[in-house]
Amino acid sequence: MSILKGKVWTFGNDIDTDAIIPARYLNTSDPSELALHCMEDADPSFVAKASPGDIIVAGKNFGCGSSREHAPLAIKAAGISCVIAENFARIFYRNAINIGLPILESAEAAAFLKEGQQVEINLEEGKISELSSGRTFTAVPFPPFMQGIMAKGGLINYIREKQNKK
Amino acid sequence: MGHTIAEKILARAAGKKEVFPGDLINAKIDLALGNDITAPVAINEFKKTGADKVFDKERIALIPDHFTPNKDIQSAEQVKLMRDFARQQEIVHYYEVGRMGIEHALLPELGLVLPGEVVIGADSHTCTYGALGAFATGVGSTDLAAVMATGELWFKVPPTIRIVYHGNLPPWVGGKDLILYTIGKLGVDGARYAALEFSGPAIGKLGMDDRFTISNMAIEAGAKAGLFSPDEVTRKYLQGRAVRPYNAVLGDDDAPVAEEYNWDVESLEPQVSLPFSPANAQPVSSVVGTEIDQVVIGSCTNGRIDDLRQAAAILKGRKVHPRVRLLIIPATQAIYLQAMREGLLEIFAEAEAAVSTPTCGPCLGGHMGILAAGEVAVATTNRNFVGRMGHPESRVYLAGPAVAAASAVSGVIAHPGDIGGGEAR
Ligand code: SF4
Numbered sequence: 001m002s003i004l005k006g007k008v009w010t011f012g013n014d015i016d017t018d019a020i021i022p023a024r025y026l027n028t029s030d031p032s033e034l035a036l037h038c039m040e041d042a043d044p045s046f047v048a049k050a051s052p053g054d055i056i057v058a059g060k061n062f063g064c065g066s067s068r069e070h071a072p073l074a075i076k077a078a079g080i081s082c083v084i085a086e087n088f089a090r091i092f093y094r095n096a097i098n099i100g101l102p103i104l105e106s107a108e109a110a111a112f113l114k115e116g117q118q119v120e121i122n123l124e125e126g127k128i129s130e131l132s133s134g135r136t137f138t139a140v141p142f143p144p145f146m147q148g149i150m151a152k153g154g155l156i157n158y159i160r161e162k163q164n165k166k
Numbered sequence: 167m168g169h170t171i172a173e174k175i176l177a178r179a180a181g182k183k184e185v186f187p188g189d190l191i192n193a194k195i196d197l198a199l200g201n202d203i204t205a206p207v208a209i210n211e212f213k214k215t216g217a218d219k220v221f222d223k224e225r226i227a228l229i230p231d232h233f234t235p236n237k238d239i240q241s242a243e244q245v246k247l248m249r250d251f252a253r254q255q256e257i258v259h260y261y262e263v264g265r266m267g268i269e270h271a272l273l274p275e276l277g278l279v280l281p282g283e284v285v286i287g288a289d290s291h292t293c294t295y296g297a298l299g300a301f302a303t304g305v306g307s308t309d310l311a312a313v314m315a316t317g318e319l320w321f322k323v324p325p326t327i328r329i330v331y332h333g334n335l336p337p338w339v340g341g342k343d344l345i346l347y348t349i350g351k352l353g354v355d356g357a358r359y360a361a362l363e364f365s366g367p368a369i370g371k372l373g374m375d376d377r378f379t380i381s382n383m384a385i386e387a388g389a390k391a392g393l394f395s396p397d398e399v400t401r402k403y404l405q406g407r408a409v410r411p412y413n414a415v416l417g418d419d420d421a422p423v424a425e426e427y428n429w430d431v432e433s434l435e436p437q438v439s440l441p442f443s444p445a446n447a448q449p450v451s452s453v454v455g456t457e458i459d460q461v462v463i464g465s466c467t468n469g470r471i472d473d474l475r476q477a478a479a480i481l482k483g484r485k486v487h488p489r490v491r492l493l494i495i496p497a498t499q500a501i502y503l504q505a506m507r508e509g510l511l512e513i514f515a516e517a518e519a520a521v522s523t524p525t526c527g528p529c530l531g532g533h534m535g536i537l538a539a540g541e542v543a544v545a546t547t548n549r550n551f552v553g554r555m556g557h558p559e560s561r562v563y564l565a566g567p568a569v570a571a572a573s574a575v576s577g578v579i580a581h582p583g584d585i586g587g588g589e590a591r
Binding site for chain 1: 190203204206207210211214215216217232233237238240241244287288289290292304305306307308309311312315316320354355358359388390443530531532549551552553554556558
């Protein structure tokens with residue numbers, strides 16, 4: 001895994017999947033189409049403002065609501081490199097790991113980081129650094145089992161390898 | 167030391183003697199569900215696993231319900247992908263328009279979900295089946311793909327939060343009011359990662375339809391599952407319906423739980439959740455008089471026959487307020503037919519409501535009743551997030567079918583007890 005670097009975009013608590021990708025766009029599952037509407041009902045100008053590699057920072061319960069995998073897919077396809085939140089809703093957490101969208105849980109980082117700051121992330125160590133202040137935060141590490149899935153690049157690759165061994 | 171119903175079901179599915187909250191396990195899946203939004207993604211992922219056959223063609227249900235009857239070319243293409251896959255894989259439980267229903271009403275109705283089973287669905291309201299004492303939880307499309315290929319999935323055993331409702335339910339108060347009240351107390355993340363377990367004298371008397379409504383909205387408090395211990399009501403519901411034999415699992419009374427709440431609901435008012443969160447639950451009297459444009463009675467939360475009966479009791483001999491559009495959507499074809507036989511559809515049509523074939527439709531702002539900017543709706547659905555039913559500047563109030571029907575005839579949010587007539591239960 002590499003070092004991620006990008007600008008911070010902040011969101012509040014309980015950002016739901018309807019805000020991340022409104023259902024009116026779910027008649028397609030094409031990631032590049034979904035990316036055009038990423039975060040639209042939370043901030044309609046988000047897609048126009050954000051650049052590839054940027055980082056979403058949010059409060060608690062990010063991704064609550066529906067099970068649509070289109071939510072992490074839209075974020076990933078919009079070029080967002082990582083989502084940092086105080087914590088995540090359960091299904092969003094599963095989906096992000098399964099499709100390989102990096103996510104980190106850190107209440108301290110979520111509280112400290114402000115819009116526009118530049119952040120560098122070492123995913124393996126769970127280390128988040130804010131570049132101008134030099135402040136660093138360490139995210140809650142994933143259990144080894146999930147690290148295994150992520151190391152294989154997601155659940156499907158993980159299964160394919162298991163199937164091949166059979 | 168005892169175990170909760172969630173722990174006992176998961177232990178069995180994982181082939182272990184016992185499991186504890188926090189354990190990571192691999193469980194055998196009894197039934198896996200996908201819909202027209204999530205299955206197309208899952209089918210593409212399934213193909214990447216290298217598997218050429220699904221693990222069991224009788225244990226997968228693929229239900230096109232969100233954008234069906236297909237609203238545009240794109241949604242028609244999505245369903246076609248599902249249909250082709252279902253035919254190619256000989257999936258037994260694939261249902262077309264005319265036979266289908268909203269997934270979470272349809273699967274229990276068909277007897278496909280049974281007590282003690284582990285069910286996953288690529289839809290967050292899969293937790294509905296907890297009403298039958300199944301461990302049922304929503305997952306994503308990739309998870310569904312994994313299950314279609316292997317029949318197994320990883321889980322973290324959740325801690326349990328026990329909710330005990332005491333007292334007798336007052337008139338006009340039902341399952342929807344109990345769950346809105348509960349989410350209001352817990353908050354949208356109050357049960358994050360946990361299993362909710364519902365019990366107590368007040369719910370022992372509730373029928374299955376009310377129980378489905380309660381379990382359906384467990385996810386709205388962030389819960390992984392919302393479980394009832396099966397009882398006589400459950401057994402009767404399953405009689406002549408269950409497609410296979412089952413072993414019911416009951417929770418132990420002495421099982422340690424993370425939290426326990428005891429609430430007296432003897433004087434609970436019908437509840438309404440204000441925009442933009444299911445957790446904004448208030449007694450209906452606090453919003454009585456709010457002007458509305460549309461009412462939706464339907465969805466996997468409240469589109470069952472008991473819900474329609476309740477609405478009909480209020481609508482009988484009345485007309486929908488001239489300023490209001492009332493949409494009624496029976497959740498499955500069987501419910502539609504039953505409502506027709508009981509004369510409910512006639513009551514609705516005479517009241518000048520529009521009755522639709524089963525679909526999720528407006529519940530997720532998909533089609534069939536989208537709100538314009540500034541419009542206000544009362545809906546028996548489960549989410550009132552920004553933009554959920556249409557324009558981001560529209561507003562949705564969540565309520566049970568009695569409040570919804572009373573509001574439709576009043577033109578403003580109304581208490582069903584205030585409009586006279588009807589039959590309180
Ligand atoms: S009725 Fe609404 S909540 Fe239920 S499955 Fe359909 S879209 Fe989801």
